Amino acid sequence: MANSRTRWRFRLRENLQGYRFLLPWLIGFTLFTAAPLAQTFQYSLSNVKVAVTGIELTAIGWQNYTRALFTDPTFVQLLVEYVIETAISVPIILIFSMIIALFLNVPFWGRAIFRTIFFLPVVITSGPVISELVAQGATSAPQVASSAAVTAFVSQLPALLREPVRYLLTSFILILWFSGVQILIYLAGLQKIDRFVYEAAAVDGASAWEMFWKITLPSLTTTTVINALYTIITLSHFSENKVIKYIHSRIYDVEGGIGYASAMAFLYALALIALLIATFLVLRPRAKD
Amino acid sequence: MRRLQFDYLRRVVWGVHNRPGLLPTSLLYAILIAIGFVYLYPLLFMAVNSFKSPADLLNPMVQWVPTELYLGNYQKAYRVLNYLDTLRATIVVSAAPTVLQVVVCALVGYGLARYRLWGKPLLFALIFATFVIPPQNTIIPQMLNYRYLNLLGNIWALLIPAALGQGFKSAIFILIFYQNFLSLPRALEEAARLDGASDLGIFWRIALPGAVPAFIVSFIFSVVWYWNETYLTTVFLEGGIQTLPMQLAKFTQAYENLYPSSMVNIFDRLNEAVKMSGTFLTILPLLVIYFILQRWFVESIERSGLAGE
Numbered sequence: 001m002a003n004s005r006t007r008w009r010f011r012l013r014e015n016l017q018g019y020r021f022l023l024p025w026l027i028g029f030t031l032f033t034a035a036p037l038a039q040t041f042q043y044s045l046s047n048v049k050v051a052v053t054g055i056e057l058t059a060i061g062w063q064n065y066t067r068a069l070f071t072d073p074t075f076v077q078l079l080v081e082y083v084i085e086t087a088i089s090v091p092i093i094l095i096f097s098m099i100i101a102l103f104l105n106v107p108f109w110g111r112a113i114f115r116t117i118f119f120l121p122v123v124i125t126s127g128p129v130i131s132e133l134v135a136q137g138a139t140s141a142p143q144v145a146s147s148a149a150v151t152a153f154v155s156q157l158p159a160l161l162r163e164p165v166r167y168l169l170t171s172f173i174l175i176l177w178f179s180g181v182q183i184l185i186y187l188a189g190l191q192k193i194d195r196f197v198y199e200a201a202a203v204d205g206a207s208a209w210e211m212f213w214k215i216t217l218p219s220l221t222t223t224t225v226i227n228a229l230y231t232i233i234t235l236s237h238f239s240e241n242k243v244i245k246y247i248h249s250r251i252y253d254v255e256g257g258i259g260y261a262s263a264m265a266f267l268y269a270l271a272l273i274a275l276l277i278a279t280f281l282v283l284r285p286r287a288k289d
Numbered sequence: 290m291r292r293l294q295f296d297y298l299r300r301v302v303w304g305v306h307n308r309p310g311l312l313p314t315s316l317l318y319a320i321l322i323a324i325g326f327v328y329l330y331p332l333l334f335m336a337v338n339s340f341k342s343p344a345d346l347l348n349p350m351v352q353w354v355p356t357e358l359y360l361g362n363y364q365k366a367y368r369v370l371n372y373l374d375t376l377r378a379t380i381v382v383s384a385a386p387t388v389l390q391v392v393v394c395a396l397v398g399y400g401l402a403r404y405r406l407w408g409k410p411l412l413f414a415l416i417f418a419t420f421v422i423p424p425q426n427t428i429i430p431q432m433l434n435y436r437y438l439n440l441l442g443n444i445w446a447l448l449i450p451a452a453l454g455q456g457f458k459s460a461i462f463i464l465i466f467y468q469n470f471l472s473l474p475r476a477l478e479e480a481a482r483l484d485g486a487s488d489l490g491i492f493w494r495i496a497l498p499g500a501v502p503a504f505i506v507s508f509i510f511s512v513v514w515y516w517n518e519t520y521l522t523t524v525f526l527e528g529g530i531q532t533l534p535m536q537l538a539k540f541t542q543a544y545e546n547l548y549p550s551s552m553v554n555i556f557d558r559l560n561e562a563v564k565m566s567g568t569f570l571t572i573l574p575l576l577v578i579y580f581i582l583q584r585w586f587v588e589s590i591e592r593s594g595l596a597g598e
Binding site: 106 | 330397519
């Protein structure tokens, strides 16, 4: 009895000591994440008027949400485009970064140079830089997107496919540019695979191709999940994201702008979380049957 | 004899077990160089175009090699960006919150790694949540509060959240430090405790010296991410402090103010070459830092445990 009591007091002391290190973060989380989140939710249920003295809230229930979903044609369209573009970009980024990581995992002369090149975009990717490059046509696959044959081909596609294909053609390099961190994460994952497994497989007469599918790919499952989630979040937070720009443009509407923008922000966050969960369910490591 | 020669040739061209020959090697280089070219295409495009004179821009023959080394675009872009002042502001805006952010994230990562805390899964969930929640979901009340406190356009609007562990992408830095401190041997900590060291003392004298790489990595990445961040900076700093990306975002407008299109001749109007020069000047400082410190950038992530275990 006394023993369990001393142990409890010991654990309490350890917790008090430990939480001291977390104290600034806990305060910050309350002040700069939890409280603003709750406040934004309240805005989203209100008509917010900006006055000289401050802001005035009038509760209007879910009207901002219904407006975004059923009255505003732009928001829903942008949201659908965002989901489609993300669904296209994420597999491209994952496959590309995995291929590059497989290349860079082999020792060869000049490997460091290529690694430097493939990581470079992480350093320079900011919204305005990207938007300048896109505006000048520097991000489309060279000479492909604008050629007459391709334009004719795209215009023949059914409407549902046309926009995604056009997006793919005009921002192909841009999509690849989001692979920098993912390449390094894959490299780290590759280096964790035990060398002996490959040697054993080689002794058993497995080809490099078989080793990739039977050893490398299964070992990278967790890494792929991490990379996929990281990719989705980065793409969704990028300041050139059209949904973000649209939401931001509505904040400064004098009448009801803040409330409406808040509602859209929550819908957007829900879409993002849904995407994350869907990705996780698709890619999660499955138990062998 | 014939047979031997053939074997030798085969070994050189195709390679033997774990020593690839000429063919696979050149194939590897060809693929990597091709991908590398596509990858760097936007940068090459930008660099080439920024040196084109107005005459070169109009000349359809000039694609990749400008006829002269024309620096006029850079002179204009330099003035439009108000370069030195903006650069100085950008350095402050990226470095100052970073220092606070890194220190606090180290504390949090240490607390999570070294103590058996109640509710630790919940804490991790909340930290992950701060990474997932889009900034729009929290930024409006913060902006209104800052306006009320008269902090809009002031560096404190970024410093306060960073000092409380809510800086930009803080979750990643917490994770880096968490991974780093997990690997600290417990025996070291217990020995210090027997010698009467306090908890903070252990953190300061035992944990910190081993965490120098984690600090460098976090510092570098935090600076880069703050530098390139434009959503938060536009909302919080606009009107008070201009960073390079912010100034680039309103390049057209700023150019019009300096060189009104009704006042200057046609060659001094805003063209894509000037815009490319402005873009290049914006990324130049980071490019330079990157090539100096590239080893730290690239090797660090592999070691820092960002890959997650």
